[in-house]
Amino acid sequence: MISTEHFTALFDPRAIVVAGASTHPGKFGFVALHNILSCGYSGEVFATNRERAEVLGRSTFADLTEIPDGVVDLVFVCTPAASNPELLRQAASKGIRAAFIASAGYGESGEDGRRLQSDLVDLANELDMVIVGPNGQGLISTPSSLCAQIVAPFPPAGRIGIASQSGNFVSSFMNLSRQSGVGVSRAISVGNAAQVGVIDMLEYYADDPETAVGLVYLEGVPDGREFAKRLEAVCRRMPVVIVKGGASGSGAKAAASHTGSLATDDRVFDGMCRQVGASRASSVAEAFDLAAAFATLxxxxxxxxxxxxxxxxxxxxxxxxxxxxxxxxxxxxxxxxxxxxxxxxxxxxxxxxxxxxxxxxxxxxxxxxxxxxxxxxxxxxxxxxxxxxxxxxxxxxxxxxxxxxxxxxxxxxxxxxxxxxxxxxxxxxxxxxxxxxxxxxxxxxxxxxxxxxxxxxxxxxxxxxxxxxxxxxxxxxxxxxxxxxxxxxxxx
Amino acid sequence: MSTTLSESDSKTLLSGFGVRFLPESLATGPADAVAFAAQCGGPMALKLCGANIAHKSERGLVHLGVVGADAVSRSCQELLDAARPEDNATGVLIAPMAIGLREFIAGISVDPVFGPTVVFGLGGVLAEAIADVTVRLAPLRRYDAFDMLHSLRSQSLFGPFRGEPAVDLEALADLLCALSAASSQIEGLISIDLNPVMIVDGSPVALDALVEVTAADVVS
The missing domain is CATH 3.40.50.261 (Succinyl-CoA synthetase domains)
Incomplete structure (x- = not known):
């Protein structure tokens, strides 16, 4: 059962470890560590590298068994899918409660990947950990000056909470944030949403004093009824702005190949949004306008x-x-x-x-x-x-x-x-x-x-x-x- | 596997949830039809009625504007003669012709992701081209029903229209709420079509009804 403590570990970790830090500036494992170290995060930052190579002038550990006990809350995972079950066990043994998994090779890549993904969720549940992703681009949390993502930018602090099924749209929203000065509290790309998805993030944001409005990019939802019910409960407490991909026939095909989720009929989705009190925007620009309005007016x-x-x-x-x-x-x-x-x-x-x-x-x-x-x-x-x-x-x-x-x-x-x-x-x-x-x-x-x-x-x-x-x-x-x-x- | 209820059975079922239909009679032969027509007066509409007849108009099984005892008798016999064994025809539905310029379509459709939905839109021959349709998840709150009506682009159709009075929006909202209630209580429901819903003297009246259910749940 995912609780507030899991989300606190995710968004306001006391310390972080980047698993799979790389010396190559083009690799996720380098970029993630670079971004965490560059945006003012004040907690301690550890990194693992199989060869214990120095990355960005910092020494690394060979694996998570070498990091101190009970200090780190979040692991940012850039290691290959095959090594991640062992990595999660090691993380749990160190008291880590949250993992963001940027690694690919899961549900988006066929039958074997789907099995790996479902096994990973079972393991995370058994270890009482929250895992976000896999195949996600990361998260930011301005109250903790945390930029744990493999994309840019790091936006100014503010009250918009972003949750997206596509990491690139997180980036789009944050670009608009940086340009306009209307800031962001938390932002997260849920990737394949194996264990937790957009709706879980929104529920956390609705209770989060740092967040005043939810801003969402969505391509599909697996269980419409449940999603609608939970979304309505969120909307009673906080405005939610949604922009949805796969609204047209051709868009729906592209969406299916992107996140492996099924697109639903656009009118049904539109009516559902009106009914549960969510504001459905027709573009990224309009979505940001609405979120900025709700956040500041x-x-x-x-x-x-x-x-x-x-x-x-x-x-x-x-x-x-x-x-x-x-x-x-x-x-x-x-x-x-x-x-x-x-x-x-x-x-x-x-x-x-x-x-x-x-x-x-x-x-x-x-x-x-x-x-x-x-x-x-x-x-x-x-x-x-x-x-x-x-x-x-x-x-x-x-x-x-x-x-x-x-x-x-x-x-x-x-x-x-x-x-x-x-x-x-x-x-x-x-x-x-x-x-x-x-x-x-x-x-x-x-x-x-x-x-x-x-x-x-x-x-x-x-x-x-x-x-x-x-x-x-x-x-x-x-x-x-x-x-x-x-x-x-x-x-x- | 799914099956459709006859128009008559569909209407009886939906009447129980508060959907309003015209007074009509299920005639088993021309004599019944002529008697009912005499009682109503004016032009009549006759339709073959059976459990497995889905596309009546396309098969010429709808006769509209039938005037006079001879014509009613002839129409009824023709419809009965046109019945195929697989139609499971139970008779001919006869009703006075409804007069109205505005037609809507309303119904229930089960979405694979979101489940039962209430659908409301512009009807008539241009309906598909204009595609002015709004959908909500069942069950509806009354607020949702009104929001559906307000969501239609063709708002001017709700006002006074070419000599006809404004639409009774409360009655239209009642209709949508009745469909919503039906969707949660009809076992194995797959779809409901009310097409057309005609505005007669400002009030919505469903002129046709088709209820589709999973085959296992059909009760004779």
């Missing part, structure tokens, strides 16, 4: 959205994006319109989207944002056009006239203004406990932009477009409705 208590934009076009497209969602563009209440009339020149849109029409001055934008976000008829606010000024500032700073002709001063002013607008919007969000979403393609085009930086500094996510922000908010509100459906049932 307060949940919307209703569907009423206000859009604030410094100029027209963005607001129009954002408003279009709300059709086919559960969100409503709120009609501006009279008192809010009056407040804004007092702050803006007459050419402002006077409705939602609130188009400032270039009528903003340094003092009105914060006042407008504050008034809109805090208004009782507004459940969520989308802010567009942040970063324009500092984008011009960047052109000036990089041009031939800088810093003369007053450019140094104005560029610094632009940067300060954009930072300040963002800070005000996000402060109002925090104070009113309502979601405020900031969207700009500068999130991708120029992450160093002052507005984008200010969003990152506030531990929020700058959405790469208004449409993507609207979609994320839509999923957040759908989850709230789903949660509320249980409350209304029990009160009936």
């Amino acid at each position: 307060p949940a919307p208590s209703g569907p009423r959205l206000a859009i604030v934009t410094t100029v027209g076009g963005w607001g129009v497209l954002a408003a279009d994006a709300t059709s086919n969602t559960s969100l409503e563009l709120v009609d501006l209440p009279d008192d809010l319109r009056t407040t804004l009339d007092g702050l803006l020149p007459p050419r402002w849109s006077r409705n939602n989207p609130i188009d400032l029409a270039g009528g903003e001055t340094k003092d009105t934008v914060p006042a407008v944002l504050d008034a809109v976000v805090r208004h009782l008829d507004v459940d969520a606010t989308l802010v567009l056009g942040m970063g324009i000024q500092s984008n011009q500032g960047r052109l000036e700073r990089e041009g031939p006239f800088y810093p003369d002709h007053g450019l140094e001063r104005i560029v610094a002013f632009h940067d300060r203004q954009d930072s300040r607008y963002v800070e005000v919007a996000l402060a109002a969000s925090a104070a009113s406990n309502k979601p405020v979403l900031i969207a700009s393609e500068l999130a991708v085009a120029d992450p160093s932009n002052a507005a984008v930086s200010a969003v990152r500094e506030a531990d929020r996510y700058c959405f790469p477009s208004a449409e993507r922000a609207v979609k994320a908010l839509h999923f957040m509100y759908e989850r709230e409705r789903w949660l509320a459906s249980f409350a209304s049932e029990s009160s009936n």
Whole structure:
């Protein structure tokens, strides 16, 4: 029976041993040790190498029997499949409770491999160990500064917990984490999921104070009913975002050859997700948007959205994006319109989207944002056009006239203004406990932009477009409705 | 091995779970049919009924819009004559023609991974091309049933439509919940088809029903 202690050994080990450390920088056994030693893990790190060769300047042991007793919690296994049963016995005798098995040659490689895999699970159960994999790419755990994986990158710390049936998607999600600054708590590639799979990880994440949202890549589930039941229990406690491979006919064939699991009909899976309260994303990018939203924003208590934009076009497209969602563009209440009339020149849109029409001055934008976000008829606010000024500032700073002709001063002013607008919007969000979403393609085009930086500094996510922000908010509100459906049932 | 229940038996079984059908009669001969038609008035629909008839329309075993005693009598006799021994025909189902522009399809399908599922979608001749279908795992909560309805892309069909009133969504949700209940209580269930479910005066009515069960569980 896998318990919390097993997961603690896995994600927050007191010490680690890499079994099968290699002197060849192209081998898994080298990369795993390299990554563990390079990302700040503070526990002791041991390594085994059959020839006791020095790896990365460290001496190694010939096998696990030589490591100290009762010190190590996790073994990262890069040794050939045939030697792993003996290795697990040795690990257990040293008090190791968790093994991550990167070795291939198991269920993914035919009948013999499947038998080896099932024997390995029986052995792990007998030894009271949790084994993840085999054929997995590793795990990361930012609270322990642990990067025990054979892929990159090591993401910033945060509250997204990743579990994936493909190690490369863990990598994709973490790349987006590093780019956006919205961090990860734990991430794991379950490989062939012989003993524990994605759902076991999610159950651990739901209880993990470091994790606020689960982010999942899935290709198939062996027992649909059981999976759905457990997933619903997780979703009652924590948002879960799922992107699924094998959704189309041709995709399903590729999935079958990849993890040896059977793809199921896409509509069934989609309906199951809605029913159990999981947010199903249609792409890796959308999945990360949703996870970042859940990890960093307060949940919307209703569907009423206000859009604030410094100029027209963005607001129009954002408003279009709300059709086919559960969100409503709120009609501006009279008192809010009056407040804004007092702050803006007459050419402002006077409705939602609130188009400032270039009528903003340094003092009105914060006042407008504050008034809109805090208004009782507004459940969520989308802010567009942040970063324009500092984008011009960047052109000036990089041009031939800088810093003369007053450019140094104005560029610094632009940067300060954009930072300040963002800070005000996000402060109002925090104070009113309502979601405020900031969207700009500068999130991708120029992450160093002052507005984008200010969003990152506030531990929020700058959405790469208004449409993507609207979609994320839509999923957040759908989850709230789903949660509320249980409350209304029990009160009936 | 699986077998299908006759339309009449399927309807009787599903009525017990709250699925709504039109009043109809199982006529064993033209005289029965003519009497029932006279009682209802208006154009009638006649279908050969038997345990092993799955594709009635393709075999010409459905006569629609039959008007008058002579035509009803003739239609009934033709259908009985068309029966093959393997159809296990028990008679001719006769019902007043339902009038409605909107058709949906609803049913139960057992997924190999997720088990019994409730299926609801747009019906009619363009149904497959449009493929506006939504699925949930059985059993459904009432919330799920409404979420299925809201998940359909063709939302405008639920409002007032070309002179017909808006769809009674509560009744449609009832239908989906009835199917869900049936799926958990019918032994050896493989599938249920309600096709079409027509919107008649705003309310859903299943015009046909087909229940498929594993052969071992068939009760005569």
